[in-house]
Amino acid sequence: MSTEELSTGELRQEQQFIDGLYARLDQLRGEAEELVQGSFAQRGNGLQARVEREVTVAERSGELAALNSVESGLCFGRLDFGSAEGGATHHIGRTGIRRDDAERTPLLVDWRAPVARPFYLATGHTPMGLRRRRHLTTRGRTVTALHDEILDLGDTTRTGHEDPSGDAVLLAALNSARTGRMADIVQTIQAEQDRIIRAPHRGVLVVEGGPGTGKTAVALHRAAYLLYAHREQLARRAVLIVGPNPAFLGYIGDVLPSLGETGVLLATTGELFPGVTATGTDTPEAAVVKGRAGMADVLARVVREQQTVPDDGLEIPHEQWTLHLERAIAEDARHQARTTKLPHNLARPHFGRYVLDALTAQLADRIGREPYEAIAEELGEEIPEGNILSAADIEQLGKEIAANPDVTAAIDGLWPELTPQQLVSDFLADPGTRLSAEDAAAVRREDGAWTPADVPLLDEAAALLGQDDHAARAAAVREYEERVAYAQGVLDVSYGSRTYEFEDLDDEESEVLSAHDLIDAERFAERHDEADHRSAAQRAAADRTWAFGHIIVDEAQELSAMAWRLLMRRCPTHSMTLVGDPAQTGDAAGCGSWQEILDPYVGDRYEHTRLGVNYRTPAEIMELAAQVMRASDPSFEPPSSVRSTGVPPWTRQTTAEDLPRAVADAVAQARASVEAGGRLAVVAPAALLPALAEALPQASCGTEPDLTAPVVLLAPHQAKGLEFDTVIVAEPDLIGSGSPRGTGDLYVALTRATQRLGLVHTEPLSFARSVTPA
Numbered sequence: 001m002s003t004e005e006l007s008t009g010e011l012r013q014e015q016q017f018i019d020g021l022y023a024r025l026d027q028l029r030g031e032a033e034e035l036v037q038g039s040f041a042q043r044g045n046g047l048q049a050r051v052e053r054e055v056t057v058a059e060r061s062g063e064l065a066a067l068n069s070v071e072s073g074l075c076f077g078r079l080d081f082g083s084a085e086g087g088a089t090h091h092i093g094r095t096g097i098r099r100d101d102a103e104r105t106p107l108l109v110d111w112r113a114p115v116a117r118p119f120y121l122a123t124g125h126t127p128m129g130l131r132r133r134r135h136l137t138t139r140g141r142t143v144t145a146l147h148d149e150i151l152d153l154g155d156t157t158r159t160g161h162e163d164p165s166g167d168a169v170l171l172a173a174l175n176s177a178r179t180g181r182m183a184d185i186v187q188t189i190q191a192e193q194d195r196i197i198r199a200p201h202r203g204v205l206v207v208e209g210g211p212g213t214g215k216t217a218v219a220l221h222r223a224a225y226l227l228y229a230h231r232e233q234l235a236r237r238a239v240l241i242v243g244p245n246p247a248f249l250g251y252i253g254d255v256l257p258s259l260g261e262t263g264v265l266l267a268t269t270g271e272l273f274p275g276v277t278a279t280g281t282d283t284p285e286a287a288v289v290k291g292r293a294g295m296a297d298v299l300a301r302v303v304r305e306q307q308t309v310p311d312d313g314l315e316i317p318h319e320q321w322t323l324h325l326e327r328a329i330a331e332d333a334r335h336q337a338r339t340t341k342l343p344h345n346l347a348r349p350h351f352g353r354y355v356l357d358a359l360t361a362q363l364a365d366r367i368g369r370e371p372y373e374a375i376a377e378e379l380g381e382e383i384p385e386g387n388i389l390s391a392a393d394i395e396q397l398g399k400e401i402a403a404n405p406d407v408t409a410a411i412d413g414l415w416p417e418l419t420p421q422q423l424v425s426d427f428l429a430d431p432g433t434r435l436s437a438e439d440a441a442a443v444r445r446e447d448g449a450w451t452p453a454d455v456p457l458l459d460e461a462a463a464l465l466g467q468d469d470h471a472a473r474a475a476a477v478r479e480y481e482e483r484v485a486y487a488q489g490v491l492d493v494s495y496g497s498r499t500y501e502f503e504d505l506d507d508e509e510s511e512v513l514s515a516h517d518l519i520d521a522e523r524f525a526e527r528h529d530e531a532d533h534r535s536a537a538q539r540a541a542a543d544r545t546w547a548f549g550h551i552i553v554d555e556a557q558e559l560s561a562m563a564w565r566l567l568m569r570r571c572p573t574h575s576m577t578l579v580g581d582p583a584q585t586g587d588a589a590g591c592g593s594w595q596e597i598l599d600p601y602v603g604d605r606y607e608h609t610r611l612g613v614n615y616r617t618p619a620e621i622m623e624l625a626a627q628v629m630r631a632s633d634p635s636f637e638p639p640s641s642v643r644s645t646g647v648p649p650w651t652r653q654t655t656a657e658d659l660p661r662a663v664a665d666a667v668a669q670a671r672a673s674v675e676a677g678g679r680l681a682v683v684a685p686a687a688l689l690p691a692l693a694e695a696l697p698q699a700s701c702g703t704e705p706d707l708t709a710p711v712v713l714l715a716p717h718q719a720k721g722l723e724f725d726t727v728i729v730a731e732p733d734l735i736g737s738g739s740p741r742g743t744g745d746l747y748v749a750l751t752r753a754t755q756r757l758g759l760v761h762t763e764p765l766s767f768a769r770s771v772t773p774a
């Protein structure tokens with residue numbers, strides 16, 4: 001057979017397999033859809049019927065959504081094992097699918113299953129039992145290419161699709177035009193990435209790597225892997241993925257759904273205090289001060305300062321008497337309450353109890369001793385021991401004192417119940433002497449919107465204050481009892497209806513009757529409780545005290561010490577994957593080394609891994625970017641680029657007045673030479689954005705630019721984590737010197753391009769020694 005016949009035959013065979021696979025997917029979808037429709041159509045308006053219907057619809061819709069999301073690129077690989085492994089063949093894909101036979105034979109193996117592992121790890125040196133690895137490329141449901149790697153060098157069978165380098169599929173993925181949305185890399189995960197994605201480590205796993213090394217991609221695929229490997233636990237507790245800004249979260253938002261995972265919460269730290277939307281912005285100085293670890297002590301002091309004692313005591317009228325809330329009573333009560341080590345609002349009832357007991361003893365002493373004193377005085381004798389009030393009298397007296405609004409007001413004044421919002425806004429309005437004059441000036445704010453850096457402060461305050469949910473819990477118990485009573489009513493009615501409606505029951509009534517037969521009122525009420533069928537991720541988003549099963553932090557170098565405190569509270573087990581690159585730190589509040597970040601929580605008990613290959617930026621661009629870093633660190637070594645394009649970065653010098661026009665010209669030229677569908681970004685110092693926006697009316701810009709637009713205009717911090725086919729950086733030296741972390745910002749800006757980079761500047765460039773002027 002000729003090579004051509006051979007290769008066509010192989011393609012035909014794979015197409016047949018793919019046709020069968022999609023037919024099975026369609027069948028499964030049809031079944032899932034029918035189940036959803038069937039659940040909708042379930043008869044019955046009774047409470048139980050409604051609850052059951054909603055739960056079933058939610059479950060089935062989730063299954064359907066997962067099946068719909070894997071349509072594109074459903075199958076992308078095939079493993080042919082050698083005879084020592086039984087000569088089995090497995091197709092690998094985005095999800096596992098079984099045949100419709102009695103044995104439910106696997107048809108497609110999920111990429112996360114252990115049997116799929118050689119697809120990512122096997123090499124000629126370590127073939128892991130494989131004879132051949134095949135990459136299938138598909139467009140829609142059509143197989144367009146096969147790439148085979150022979151791993152058993154003694155095997156002489158050929159298919160006509162041999163790819164000696166094995167890199168063609170990877171390079172095609174890296175060279176493809178960007179879309180403004182990150183794509184999954186499930187087809188081309190590299191061995192060093194696979195080891196991290198499947199790392200068995202249960203504690204904190206740090207993944208460090210330079211720009212474009214796939215940290216974000218690895219983090220997202222790790223989330224998908226963990227959900228597969230520990231589904232029971234993680235689906236219940238949910239996985240949180242933290243990113244640096246909402247635009248970035250939009251950029252990565254499609255990756256997990258394309259892998260069939262939808263139950264993950266994506267958020268910035270500024271979005272993690274339910275009920276607060278951080279719409280304000282901080283000055284860099286304010287963000288630094290608010291982000292320092294020392295703010296935790298400052299807030300703890302602010303809370304303690306709310307626990308006061310009256311200098312000269314308080315006099316409180318009570319019926320015909322006066323109660324003396326002396327300083328010593330308040331001091332003792334405060335001491336007792338603080339000794340409980342409970343948060344402020346939870347220690348408050350202890351403070352109140354102590355004060356009430358002291359005031360009751362004081363008054364009981366006075367009332368109960370007065371008759372003895374009068375008699376002793378009349379008889380001229382010593383006052384005898386004792387109190388005429390019985391224990392029951394004293395208890396009654398205590399109740400009356402507790403019900404006295406003046407007493408309650410005094411307790412409230414000394415140890416008020418506080419909300420985090422109130423505490424933090426009062427503190428920011430008047431930081432007083434708790435901060436240096438300079439720091440206080442940086443954070444002082446009378447009113448205005450909450451900012452992202454306020455959120456960790458609010459969370460800290462919430463932890464210090466605790467939530468006194470006595471009232472809420474009492475209300476919940478009352479509501480529960482009412483629900484049981486209601487359910488009892490429903491059951492009684494059904495029971496009562498039984499005799500005379502039995503003859504001509506319709507479905508609804510028979511359902512109520514069967515409810516009566518099967519469950520008692522309490523259970524019925526609980527079923528109603530289960531009607532909260534929001535996903536774990538949705539419930540987690542609404543609950544500040546939710547403990548996530550796993551947290552993944554991207555661009556972890558940007559988080560402040562206070563933001564870390566918030567995240568650690570959200571994951572008491574410290575099951576976390578942190579990805580970042582200290583060299584790209586742009587936020588002035590960003591934490592230093594991993595050791596510094598993690599020491600307070602896990603000491604040195606964390607695993608540190610590195611990624612060393614840059615999949616995004618071509619070698620020519622990376623060499624230029626490295627020069628920026630070498631200015632301060634001559635030994636700096638960037639990650640090695642997996643490809644070079646032969647297109648060096650260009651520079652263009654212009655005047656300050658002409659800069660917007662020069663950038664607009666460069667954009668027009670670049671657009672003319674870019675194939676359709678590519679994306680271009682202009683990255684410029686924030687101060688230049690208005691003028692550039694005017695010169696580039698077609699560009700999307702603002703706080704949340706549309707990254708799918710052909711041209712996007714961004715400040716350096718907005719470019720973090722993103723990538724474009726072409727990037728034009730305006731005034732790079734201004735970015736580099738624009739803030740204390742400017743070098744990191746410039747390094748980020750220069751490493752966003754997958755194909756071409758241009759620099760437009762007004763002064764000679766301080767760093768670019770070997771760039772081609774255009």
Ligand SMILES: Nc1ncnc2c1ncn2[C@@H]1O[C@H](COP(=O)(O)OP(=O)(O)OP(=O)(O)O)[C@@H](O)[C@H]1O
Nearest residue numbers: 185188189190211212213214215216217615616721
């Ligand atoms: N194994 C791979 N196969 C195909 N593409 C890959 C692979 N690894 C990474 N990439 C691509 O390389 C680009 C960079 O990846 P990613 O954004 O995850 O890098 P990063 O390390 O987070 O970068 P940065 O620190 O600059 O934000 C992305 O387009 C990603 O899809």
